[in-house]
Amino acid sequence: MSTDLTLRGPERRRRERRQRAFVALAAAATFLPLAALAVLVGDVLVDGLGRLGWDFLTGFPSRHWDKAGILPALAGSAALMVLTAAFALPLGVGAAVYLEEYAEDTRLNRLIELNIANLAGVPSVIYGLLGLGVFVRALGLGRSLVAGAATLALLVLPIVILSAREALRTVPDSLREAALALGCTRHVTTWRVVLPQALPGVLTGAILAISRAIGETAPLVVVGALTYITFLPDGLDAPFTALPIQIFNWVGRPQKGFATDAAAAILVLLGTLLALNAGAILLRDRMERRRRP
Amino acid sequence: MSGGSLAEAIRGRSEPPRERLVRALILGAALLSVLTTAGIVAVLAGETVGFFREVGFAAFFLDTEWTPLFARARFGIWPLVAGTALTSAIALAVAVPVGVLAAIYLAEFAAPATRRFVKPALELLAGVPTVVYGYFALIFVTPLLQHLVPGLASFNALGAGIVMGLMIMPMVSSLGDDAIRAVPDALREGAMALGADRLTTVLRVVLPAARSGILAASILAVSRAIGETMIVTIAAGQQPRLTADPRVPVETMTAYIVQVSLGDTPAGSLAWRTIFAVAAMLFVSTLAMNLLGQRLARGARRQG
Known part of the structure; x- marks a missing residue:
């Protein structure tokens, strides 16, 4: 049937x-x-x-599009990258370790977590105003390299924290228990056992955060990066420009030739981002192979 | 620290000083995020209060012209809100349908190998700096659209909005994919056991079950669109205008902030304070969207 x-x-x-x-x-x-x-x-x-050519990479801005170069922008972006990483990495990893390894489920800690999730969604231009109000004016750092880097560091901090927490969560509890059972204190356990295990994930997140930082334009414009600079930054308090700022400036010019300059500078920016991300992947693969021989 | 029993030590109550120092340092790092939020609120609120003391709510919310940099200054926010709403609406009209379709494809139909390749490739789209998208919108997309849309200006909401949609689409597809995959297989099996084909199962059973996750993705996309700055600054223009015409130049709230920052408006002047008042509006609206989106996403996860 x-x-x-x-x-x-x-x-x-x-x-x-x-x-x-x-x-x-x-x-x-x-x-x-x-x-x-x-x-x-x-x-x-x-x-x-x-x-794209050697003259373009090592030249200074010019009123003539075919003579203009990006050296100050490259130097500014490189300096921003190093400084931003120097600010954001220790703070981000520290916060992640606190939230994953130390924090109990208290109100304060829930507030911190909610807050980090929300910071990740704040438009980047608003971080520019924060930098302008706090670093440039209240702390008197002026429209300087260090003010720009501090602003970018706050901007990428949620990315560093979230990815470092992810990485810490993948470390099995048995490792922590073994270290504690051997008499290690909590911070020895954390810094000698847990963090080294989580390092590939932490570094990958850090590189993602840095890629985000060197592509940012709006917060730096608000903080006061210059668009026409004919010298290299010579200290933390120096005025600066950066690659995205230079691109923005060239895109905005009416003469057609500057669009060509903008395109060439975009190639340099995209190339840098690609290299950073490829580096992150290679680094992770290598470290994971070393960990599991 | 009176000796401290073993039990106390195990509970972590009597930590050695070095331990306490480390704990204090990293607690400080975690608290910095709270300080950041407090800093944003303090900076925006401080200058915004100063702005409203001079201008008043009525001139801000009831006027329809925004000309704070002119001699005869007017402070009606609506042209900037309209510019933001128009470019965001166009971006969403691209990002939400395309993103949801891609999410359905990735979650329900794509071969695992395709999925492994496509997901990271879509992430690349989200990683392109916005200034590069601005270049693309102004130099490539708008001239292309000018062949199709008569009367399209060189700076317009349409090109900027479409490119912004391209930028936001991966967020919708990724969160949508998560939401669809969180729908339990029992629902799919139930529908198929009742004779539904695969497509009907997806459209009538799986999608409705994933709707709060998809809604959350769309709301977070709205927030991203409202806050996006460089694409609209470069490609949508800098002319505050109360219009729904996507072919003409407009100015968004974010573009206005950049415009004033580039100029030589003296710090502390009324014109300078306008950017903080505009930013305060921007901050409140994106925060509201984010909180709502996160809440929906949490609800969706609990359901799934």
């Missing part, structure tokens, strides 16, 4: 057609943005590759 429930004939064909059409549409929605990214990169390559 079995009934054959299989659909046959036109109804089945109709349903199959419907499903195929939907899957094609959904696949298009998935791959179209990737195609757009390819077009973006292709467009920038076509516009800017011809302009």
Whole structure:
């Protein structure tokens, strides 16, 4: 007494057609943005590759687009990168260790967690105003390299904290228990046993945070990065520019030639980001291999 | 520290001084985040209060013109709100449908190998600096759209909005993918046992079950769009205008902040204070969206 429930004939064909059409549409929605990214990169390559050269990398800004270079912007971005990492890494990893290894489920700690989640969603331009109000004016650092880096450090701090917590959570409790059972104090356990295990994840997150920082434009504009600078920053209190600021400045000029300069500078920026991310992946692979020989 | 019994030591009550120092230092690092929020609120509130003392709420919320840098200054916020709403709406019109479709594809239909390749590739989109997207919107997308849309200005909400949608789409697809995958298989099996085909199962059973997660993703996308700065500054223009026409230049709240920061407005002047009042609006609206989105996302996880 079995009934054959299989659909046959036109109804089945109709349903199959419907499903195929939907899957094609959904696949298009998935791959179209990737195609757009390819077009973006292709467009920038076509516009800017011809302009890229030693003179461009080592030149100073100029009123003539074919004489302009990005050396001050490169130096500024490099300095910002180092300083931001120096501020954000110890603070971010420290906060993550506190929340994962020390904190109990108290109100204060729940407040800290909620707060970090919300900070991650604050628009970056608002961090610029924070930097302007606190670092540039209240602390009297002026429109300087160190004020810019401190602003970027606060901006990326949630990224460092969240990824470091992720990494700490992957360390098995048995390691902590073993260390404690051997008589290690809590901080010896944390710094000698847990953190080394979590290091690949922590570093990957740190590199992601730094990539975010060197691509930022708006907060630096608000803090007061200059757009036309004909010297290299010579100290923490020096005025500065950065690669995204230089790109923004060139994109905004009416003369067509400067768009070419902007495209070439974008290639340098994207190349740097790609190198950083590739570095992060390599680093993680290498460390994981060393850990599990 | 009176000797301290073993039990106390184990409970961690009598820590050696060095332990306490470390704990205090890293607690300080964690508290810095609270201090950051307090700093943002203090800076914005301080200058905004000063602004409203001089200008008044009525001139800010009831006027329809924004010309604070002109000799005859007007402080009606609505043109900036309209610019932000228009560019964000266009971005969402791109990011939400495309992102949700991609999420369905990745969660329900894509082969595991495709998924492994596509997910990180989409992350790349979110990692492109916004100034680069601004360049793309102004130099590539807008000229292309000018062939299709008559009367499209060089600076316009349409090109900026579309490119912003491209930037936000990975966030929607990633959170949407999580939400769809959190739907228990029992629901899918139940639907199929009742004779539903795969597509009907996805559209009628899985999607409704994942709706609060998808809604959360969309709300977080709104917040991201409102706060996005460089794409709209570069490609949407700097002309505050109360309009819903996507073809003409507009100015968003974020673009206004950048515009004033680039100029030589003296610190402490009324014109300078406007950027803090605008930023306060921006901060409150994005915070509200984020809190709502997080709440929905938490609810969705508990359900799943």
